[in-house]
Amino acid sequence: MTAPGERPLVIDALTRRFGAVTAVSALSLEVRAGEIVGFLGANGAGKTTTLRCASGLLAPDDGSIQVAGADLEREPRVAKARLGLVPDRPFLYDRLSAREFLAFIAALYDLPADAAARRAEELLARLGLKEHADRTIEGYSLGMRQKTAIAAALLHSPPLLLLDEPLNGLDPPAARLLKDLLREHARAGGGVLVSTHLLDVAERLCDRVVILRAGRVVAGGTLEDLRGGHQERSLEDVFMELGGAEP
Amino acid sequence: MNLAGVSRARWIDARRAFWRAGRPRRGIAGIVLAVMTAAAASLTLIALFDGLERAGAPAESYARVLGWAFTFAFVLLALGDLLTVVSAAAAAPDLERLLAAPIRPRELLLIKFMETLPRTIGPVVAIALPAALCFVAENGGAHASVIVVALVTLWTAPLALGTALAIPLLRMAPVARLRESIALLATLAFLGGWLANTFWMPRLFASTDVAARLRAIPPLPPWSPATWAADALARPGERGLEALAACIAASVGALVLASGVAERMLARLQPGTTAVIGTTVRGTARRAATLTGAFLRRDMALFSRDWTVLLDLVARLLLWTLLPLAVLPLTPLPPAELVRSMLVTLTLSLGNDIGTRALPLERRSLAWARLSPIGGARWVLERALGVAGLSVVILLAGALIASAALGLPLSVAMNAFAFGLPAAATALGFGLLIGALLGDPDWRDPRAMLGPGGRALSAFVMLSQGAAWVGVSHALGPRPIGPGWLVTLSLGGVFVAWVLLVITARTVERREYAGR
Numbered sequence: 072m073t074a075p076g077e078r079p080l081v082i083d084a085l086t087r088r089f090g091a092v093t094a095v096s097a098l099s100l101e102v103r104a105g106e107i108v109g110f111l112g113a114n115g116a117g118k119t120t121t122l123r124c125a126s127g128l129l130a131p132d133d134g135s136i137q138v139a140g141a142d143l144e145r146e147p148r149v150a151k152a153r154l155g156l157v158p159d160r161p162f163l164y165d166r167l168s169a170r171e172f173l174a175f176i177a178a179l180y181d182l183p184a185d186a187a188a189r190r191a192e193e194l195l196a197r198l199g200l201k202e203h204a205d206r207t208i209e210g211y212s213l214g215m216r217q218k219t220a221i222a223a224a225l226l227h228s229p230p231l232l233l234l235d236e237p238l239n240g241l242d243p244p245a246a247r248l249l250k251d252l253l254r255e256h257a258r259a260g261g262g263v264l265v266s267t268h269l270l271d272v273a274e275r276l277c278d279r280v281v282i283l284r285a286g287r288v289v290a291g292g293t294l295e296d297l298r299g300g301h302q303e304r305s306l307e308d309v310f311m312e313l314g315g316a317e318p
Numbered sequence: 319m320n321l322a323g324v325s326r327a328r329w330i331d332a333r334r335a336f337w338r339a340g341r342p343r344r345g346i347a348g349i350v351l352a353v354m355t356a357a358a359a360s361l362t363l364i365a366l367f368d369g370l371e372r373a374g375a376p377a378e379s380y381a382r383v384l385g386w387a388f389t390f391a392f393v394l395l396a397l398g399d400l401l402t403v404v405s406a407a408a409a410a411p412d413l414e415r416l417l418a419a420p421i422r423p424r425e426l427l428l429i430k431f432m433e434t435l436p437r438t439i440g441p442v443v444a445i446a447l448p449a450a451l452c453f454v455a456e457n458g459g460a461h462a463s464v465i466v467v468a469l470v471t472l473w474t475a476p477l478a479l480g481t482a483l484a485i486p487l488l489r490m491a492p493v494a495r496l497r498e499s500i501a502l503l504a505t506l507a508f509l510g511g512w513l514a515n516t517f518w519m520p521r522l523f524a525s526t527d528v529a530a531r532l533r534a535i536p537p538l539p540p541w542s543p544a545t546w547a548a549d550a551l552a553r554p555g556e557r558g559l560e561a562l563a564a565c566i567a568a569s570v571g572a573l574v575l576a577s578g579v580a581e582r583m584l585a586r587l588q589p590g591t592t593a594v595i596g597t598t599v600r601g602t603a604r605r606a607a608t609l610t611g612a613f614l615r616r617d618m619a620l621f622s623r624d625w626t627v628l629l630d631l632v633a634r635l636l637l638w639t640l641l642p643l644a645v646l647p648l649t650p651l652p653p654a655e656l657v658r659s660m661l662v663t664l665t666l667s668l669g670n671d672i673g674t675r676a677l678p679l680e681r682r683s684l685a686w687a688r689l690s691p692i693g694g695a696r697w698v699l700e701r702a703l704g705v706a707g708l709s710v711v712i713l714l715a716g717a718l719i720a721s722a723a724l725g726l727p728l729s730v731a732m733n734a735f736a737f738g739l740p741a742a743a744t745a746l747g748f749g750l751l752i753g754a755l756l757g758d759p760d761w762r763d764p765r766a767m768l769g770p771g772g773r774a775l776s777a778f779v780m781l782s783q784g785a786a787w788v789g790v791s792h793a794l795g796p797r798p799i800g801p802g803w804l805v806t807l808s809l810g811g812v813f814v815a816w817v818l819l820v821i822t823a824r825t826v827e828r829r830e831y832a833g834r
Contacts, residue, residue: 089832120832128688128831152691162683166623167616168599177605178612179690188604207597207623 077140078103079153079231079262080125085134087120094120096286097134102231102262107253109273110266111310112283118266119159121283122235125264126156139230152180154231155224159239161216165209169200169219172208173226180227187226194222198248213240221249225256232256234265238272250276274306282313289313321428328432335436347771348440354774355444363387363452371456377552380457385538385548387449391441392472392544398441399480401500402434423584424577427481434477442473450551460551464562468547471565475543478572482579489583501764502626506633543568597623609692613700614707620679627679627764631671638667639716652796654730657720661738662787664716665745666780668709673749674776676705677826678757678767685831694827698750702819705746713738733798740811741787745780747818752776754825 080102087095095117102108112118123129125136127143127150136143141150164172170191177187195201198218203211208219217240224232232253238246253263253276267273273280274294281291290297290313297309335345363383370379416426450465487496538545546568549561599619606612621628642651642659651659677684677698687697714735721731756772768776794803 123831126689128685130830148691148693151689156689158685160682162685162689164616164620164680164683166620171599171616171619174605175612175616176686176690178609179686179692181609181691182605184605184607205598205600207599210597 074140077230078137079139080233080264081137082121082125083135083137085121085124085136086132087117087124087129088132094286095124098283098286098288099134100264100281100288100291102264104230104260104262105257106278107257107263107265107276109277109280110264110283111268111270111273111280112266116283117286118283119235120286122156122233122264122266123158126154126233127151128156128158152227153229154233155227155229157217157220157224157232157234157237159235161220161223163208163216163219166207168205168207169195169211169215169222170204172219173222176223176226182227190226190228191222194225197252198222199245214242214245217241218245221252225252228259228261230261232261232263232265234263236266236268238267238269246272270306270310280306282310284313324429325432328429332436345436347769347774348436351770351774352440352444356448359387359445360448360452363449364455367452367456377457379535380453381548381552382535382538384449384453384552385545386535388446388468388472388544388548389538389542391445391449392476392542394441394445395438395472396476396480397500397503399434399438399477400484401497402437403430403477403480403484417584423580426584427577427580430481431477438477439473442469446472446547453551457552464550464558467562467565468550471543471547471569474569475572478569478576481576482572485579485583497762499626501762502629599623609696610700610703613704617701617704624679624764627675630764634671635664635667635712639664639720653724653726654734654798655791655796657717657724657726657730657734658737658791658799659788660720661713661716661734662741662784662791664713665709665738665742665787666784668705668712668742669745669747669749669783670776670780672705672709673746674753674757674772675764675767676701676750677753678759678761681759681761682831684759684826684829687826688829688831694829695823698754698819698823698826702746702750702822705750706743709742709746710739713742730798733804736804737791737799737807740807740815741784743811743815744783744787744818747815747822748779748783749776751818751822751825752779754822754829 078101080100082098082100085095085098086093098117098121100108110118110121120129124131125138125143127147131144136150138150139153141153143150164175167175173191173195174187177184177191182190192201195204198221200215200218200222203215208216211219217237221237224234234253237249241249250272253265257263257278265273265277279291279293280297282289282297290309294306297306298304334343336343336349337346366383367380370383416429419426421429446469450460450468454460454465484496538548543565546561546564550558550565552558553561606615639660641663642656684697687694717731717735717738718728721728721734752768752772752775756768756775758767758769758772761767766773790807799807
């Protein structure tokens with residue numbers, strides 16, 4: 072999935088402004104192969120902006136982003152082929168069925184027809200969408216839409232997965248399934264950067280956590296690192312101390 | 319309910335749609351468009367009333383013209399209001415909150431009326447008000463209060479009746495389906511008015527026997543608030559007073575009906591209970607052999623499954639193609655030139671109705687152009703290939719059908735088709751660019767994938783370039799065009815279209831997706 076020694080994501084000194092507002096300021100982080108990194112921060116901390124810059128949907132004002140060894144600015148097509156994004160609001164075509172949608176996405180990523188069809192069927196089955204896969208997406212529930220977006224992001228087995236609040240709308244079994252899929256992806260050598268408000272999920276799922284506040288990284292590391300030797304402290308305690316409320 | 323507090327919040331919300339942080343906002347385009355339409359309507363009506371005066375037409379003719387102008391505004395309002403009410407009542411994100419709030423249904427209705435005012439006042443300002451003012455300027459007589467009552471009737475009656483009808487309908491059909499159906503009806507009503515205007519007006523001014531033409535104006539439907547509003551202004555004495563009373567009764571009656579329906583049914587209206595289930599289609603997980611094939615397959619599915627867009631498109635393509643026939647009695651054209659003109663007006667529709675919608679039709683999923691590895695330029699190229707392929711088929715069919723109807727040989731049809739190709743290329747180029755620049759990804763009405771400003775710009779650009787192509791066709795004479803000119807025009811058309819596509823591609827590549 073990722074070449075030996077290659078890191079799925081390296082963000083260096085990323086800055087992004089919207090008019091007079093600096094959403095992300097000199098942010099640096101990396102996701103290593105086989106690692107699930109939790110991206111935490113209060114509303115407006117800059118998580119979505121960072122994920123959208125890392126996926127190419129927003130252009131950085133400053134800094135660089137490397138996806139599995141490819142620079143997003145200099146080699147955008149190579150870099151984009153190596154990442155999958157599950158946005159906070161999925162980009163779907165309401166009048167296509169999930170099956171048709173995945174076939175279209177396979178063409179965008181130039182996947183071999185047979186392999187793409189097999190992978191699509193496998194993902195539809197695992198995500199519990201198979202029996203709805205020929206229904207147009209306009210009739211899907213929020214959770215089914217989210218599952219379709221997850222299938223689209225995983226279809227080309229990218230070295231890097233970026234997920235923005237992926238558990239929104241998912242019921243407990245689907246949330247569990249997604250967590251299993253992310254662990255499998257990491258075990259296969261991929262990297263995952265997942266933003267979430269659910270601290271218990273981050274605590275149990277993620278190998279490392281990065282806490283963002285006002286567009287800057289205020290803390291990062293394993294849960295043990297963040298606890299600083301105080302085993303009784305939960306991630307919630309750490310988060311409230313470091314990244315809880317925006318200034 | 320704290321009416322003052324609610325009104326203040328709505329007022330701030332509405333004001334910010336037009337002006338915020340010292341800058342004009344998107345909503346201002348609607349005001350500009352309404353003023354421009356009002357100016358155009360005023361000029362047309364002044365010319366029409368002058369024509370009537372010169373022809374010594376009886377007072378009845380003035381009243382009928384006023385009545386039909388009011389009726390046109392009324393029909394637009396009736397269908398538009400129903401659409402607006404459906405959107406505001408059931409699709410607005412605040413409905414559940416309002417239903418849960420400790421307010422009475424009729425108070426909720428009042429809030430929704432306030433909310434819909436800016437979106438429903440357009441036909442009154444743009445059509446009915448200029449008609450009333452032009453009529454009074456020409457004939458005098460009506461008191462200002464009568465004009466106000468007439469205009470208020472034209473606004474409240476359709477809005478209240480639309481509300482009374484929408485609430486029960488919303489309990490039966492999914493919001494999306496209902497909105498699509500009403501949008502289509504609104505399109506047909508508009509096109510009907512456009513068609514009548516296009517065929518009738520040129521003949522009226524061209525005819526030497528205006529009085530005979532005017533006698534042919536059909537009488538107004540007697541039981542219509544639009545007729546009563548016109549009669550209140552146009553009829554002297556007791557008949558005018560009766561019409562005025564009818565206007566007031568219609569407004570009050572419609573409001574009482576809407577209030578009663580709201581009181582009985584609004585509280586039981588549960589958004590989402592009649593959700594779209596989705597259609598089962600015969601899909602395949604196997605990707606198309608090429609990227610172009612994948613785009614074509616996707617586009618076919620999107621277009622064919624959005625039947626309101628499809629029907630709207632077919633209606634417009636037909637009407638634009640027929641437009642040159644409307645002026646034929648005034649400016650006789652040789653058959654070959656007529657076919658060329660018909661194809662040029664068809665290309666206006668290709669640009670305005672297919673080109674401008676190609677990118678907004680994708681809504682926010684256009685983000686894949688930036689997210690996927692193919693890039694924005696390739697995306698635009700694939701979209702252009704798709705709409706060009708569809709347009710070539712439509713243009714060829716138009717050339718063959720028009721030529722066959724006029725009894726022209728196949729060679730003339732092919733010559734006209736070859737002339738239409740560069741016109742279509744430029745129209746599609748302009749259409750794609752305008753759609754990329756001014757498309758609304760959150761469109762709800764298939765007629766409004768562009769905002770009001772975008773639609774006005776598109777109409778202006780299409781008519782300008784259409785006029786240029788008709789001028790070229792006329793300058794090249796009544797016979798089929800020689801191969802030298804056809805090659806020159808084709809190269810010119812392709813060059814312009816290519817430049818426009820490059821700008822469109824840059825626009826799509828640079829578009830950012832900040833989320834939410």
